[in-house]
Amino acid sequence: MSEILTAPSPTITAPLTWSEGNLIETSRCPSGDLEKRWTRHKDNLRLVAPHNKRKLDIIVVGAGLAGASAAASLGELGYRVKVFVYHNSPRRAHSIAAQGGINAAKNYRNDGDSIWRLFYDTIKGGDFRARESNVYRLAEVSVKIIDHCVAQGIPFAREYGGYLDTRSFGGAQLMRTFYARGQTGQQLLLGAYNALQRQVAAGTVQVFYNYEVLDIVVEEGRAKGIIVRNLITGEIQRVAAHATVLATGGYGNAYFLSTNARLSNATATWRAHRRGAYFANPSFVQIHPTCIPQSGDYQSKLTLMSESLRNDGRVWVPRTPGDKRRPQGIPESERWYYLEEWYPSFGNLVPRDIASRAAKRVCDMGYGVGPTGRAVYLDFSDAIQRLGREVIYQRYGNLFEMYEEITGESPWETPMRIYPAVHYTMGGLWVDYNLMTNIEGLYAVGEANFSDHGANRLGASALMQGLADGYFILPYTIGDYLATQLFVKPSTDTTAFAQAEKETQQRIEKLLQTKGTRTVDELHRELGKILWDHCGLARNAKDLAEAYNAIKLLKERFWREVAVPGTGSEFNQNLEKALRVADFLELGELMIIDAYHREESCGCHLREEYQTEEGEALRDDKKFAYVAAWQWNGENQSPTLHQEPLQFEFVKPTVRSYK
């Protein structure tokens, strides 16, 4: 330990810089009528004949909603698909934990829903930082997702007549969210998993369990395959294919504490970035308003309480700061329903970024509750009185139980205490309209890409996007590229593969040789704290610059101090973790740069310098109506920023108001 204390003090202040690149003009977005774009685009895509599909190999990394649905659908089409998952079963991906629901513009409620409205809500919810074409397409295919999922036997909630039930979610004034109790993600994932297993049985798809992707192999701007590590034996292997699809989810775990599953990581996308793929809007991180507050240092993750709870729960704090009375004992007149007061038209169902920031604001003002003062109440007593226990149990029974298990308090008797936590990353690999990165033949789907949610994702839209990408978009668009690859024979016997394999081996060796004194988790917690404090709910230039330096230092310390026991040629969970954290450190740096460069507030990205007097985000559409796509320039080199201008032909970016 003494060694660490005498290490160079944090004086090396690296300047936070980047270089300006080009305007991206090749997003392949079609033009013309918004409603016809996707149809026309599909009609113009190249096709691959069935007998040729059988000769084409596709790698799919990850088997969450996007990965499993893509792999199953590609298998059904007849491609030869290889799926790699680091789990011990493809059914364990983190999509399984999504609780609330999935949006679809079905208008079964007759409440005036339409594709246009879902499109508009989504693009407005994202604070006008997403592509019109993509978002419209998402809304368009949303209806087919529900059809398909029902046909797969997914037990959605139904009404007594036997027809599908829906509920409302944040950022929408319609009831367009389909759900399966509080386990919608699980049911949808199992649907995709079942479809995948069917293809495994049919022989079109092979699933490789316990394999982690450690590098992407790129030759002459084309993706040629991946380098994987067999997590059981430690063996490093090369896999070649005609195309590679990354469905590896988001990078919320950079913050250490998040609602993400513990193994969720950014290694595949980050390695792709290092091989040339642009990383778009990395600082766009969704912080979910309704999570169970942290209770101790040993804590390994934060647990989300579904947004659907805000349908019936009312958020409040005592009107007197520091009021220590039991919440039940505080009379109505002394409760401050701040969301209902500030945002009367959406009330408790404002979008996540707004709700999270509001919670932070009231806590900063001293109104927070609980032992740490970093929590607000989510109260169901009104709803229980109005609807009865039975109805509330039907809707939220399992969530109430989960809350009680974790906190030891019953939401039936006392309001829940909630606080925001990192939940989802809107940023991700830059992809064009075909979901292809700027590396030919490398695709990113689901949360791994940046495509549809702009600067803030609406509730129940992640499931929609993952399945839209996997079931109904990628299976069409990937053919357009593969049609040009019919005569290519994938080979692992190339210098690029050899190089990537060697570099991977070296990285592993280096981690094992370091033999430091700090555990991976300790160092990861430090990174998490830097990001949460400076690149979390609110950001400013000064803090970001400091955070940038802090991460640089931490990164340097990581490679000196990390302790990874065991060897590389065995099942070694700490080595896996160390590899992931090493990449989070680099990604963290880019997140800071991105947050620093965007001198406006939009969606989740609140720069304290750019806000209204009431604390609302102040967008700067003149300067920042673009996607920031970052290019990697090498270790210790500042990245290059490529801007993809966002054109709004159909909606007018307005001040996003939920008042």
Added chain:
Amino acid sequence: MATTTSPTKGAWLHTTVGRKVLMAATGLFLITFLVVHLAGNLLLLRNDGGAAFNAYAEFMSTNPLIRVLEIGLFAGFVVHIYQGLYFIFTERRARPKGYTLNQASANSNIFSRTMRLSAVVVLVFLVVHLRHFFVEHRLLGTPLTMYESCKIAFENPYYSAFYVLSMVLLAFHLAHGFYSGFQTLGLVLNKRIERLLKWGAAGFAFLVPLGFAIIPMYFLLSKYL
């Protein structure tokens, strides 16, 4: 689902589930036999010097319809015992290495976990019992009436003790087997039926072996008191 290979007819009975169905069907059939048997045995308690019981025994061993049913009963025993032995011998196959610490009592009742033990005891009892009554009377032939045979046997404290002990184990066997048989035939449609059956099983498992056990105790007590 891809194309089906159609297995030979009856192959399903060799699956674990098929074997279990056979076990359940024969088990429930044997339970009905138990009831009939008990009804007859209770005639031993009539204070008529065995007249009613002997008439009943005579009827059971000569009536052609009963003789046919007897073959079915015998087959039921054979299948039930064969499947039972199969499960006993393959018991450890699915878990060659057991747990060091296993608190099975926390998640299941003792009857369900001791089916093999109770089965073996009941089987031994069955052999002794058949030897004593069936073989003696129907195969070898004896001058004694059935009532007399019973009286001699039950007045023997060792035999009676063995008999009563076996009935206790039979109670164990029935306490789980009665419910389990219905569950295996898929007849436990909901929690209500499950509860009902479990109570029913408890009552049945208590009363029927008790009915059997009363008889030797009655003989023993009347001899010595």
Added chain:
Amino acid sequence: MHFTLRVWRQKNAQDTGHFEIYDIDGVSPDASFLEMLDVLNEKLIKQGREPVAFDHDCREGICGSCGMFINGRAHGPLRNITTCRLYMRHFRDGETITIEPFRAKSFPVIKDLVVDRSALDKIVQAGGYISVNTGSSPDANSIPVPKPAADLAFTYAACIGCGACVAACKNASAMLFTAAKVAHFAMLPQGQPERRQRVKRMVAQMDKEGFGHCTNTGACAVECPAKIPLTAIAQLQRDFIWANLSPDPHAASSS
């Protein structure tokens, strides 16, 4: 809180394995069981010793990754809960806690407390799905499903695939897992066309994977974190008997 941990250590599948004893102090009663193991591992790494390998991921009881045999019970002393949702306040201060991997022939140990549960996926591959290709589905509301049936289907579909049913069963049977899937689809109109084949194939695969037979002890349902009821097994039994005994109306056309 202070605990003595008796943990199964096994280097790999070939190793015979043994127990090791660890003392752990200062555990918060609000720490989850896995967080307690995290603390232990941090300590072991600092001492230059090999940390204990265990499966985990979501840590909120839904991914089905975690699973160990704690004090003689699958997922520990509480009923119907995953290991990750077990908190240290459920143990006595000073208690000795024995931790073993799930044991079954079909769940070979990979390392320490990590076992290979891919046999469960094979059962699903045998028929645990509805064969519908992407793109060929009718409107979602074209087939109404009675609410009670949909609710029951959900109850069965809630299985998280953790394998606790197998681990807890004295015969290492995978009946509850298999039955949950069969019963889920049996409830829905969409599940009917393949209903006969599904149950037959899944049962056959279950046997092929080396799982034991079911003796209706009900231990599985007591430990199942997803609270799959035993009626699932009754449903499988019914379907299995019916699929094998009643004449298949489509048999002629399919052969």
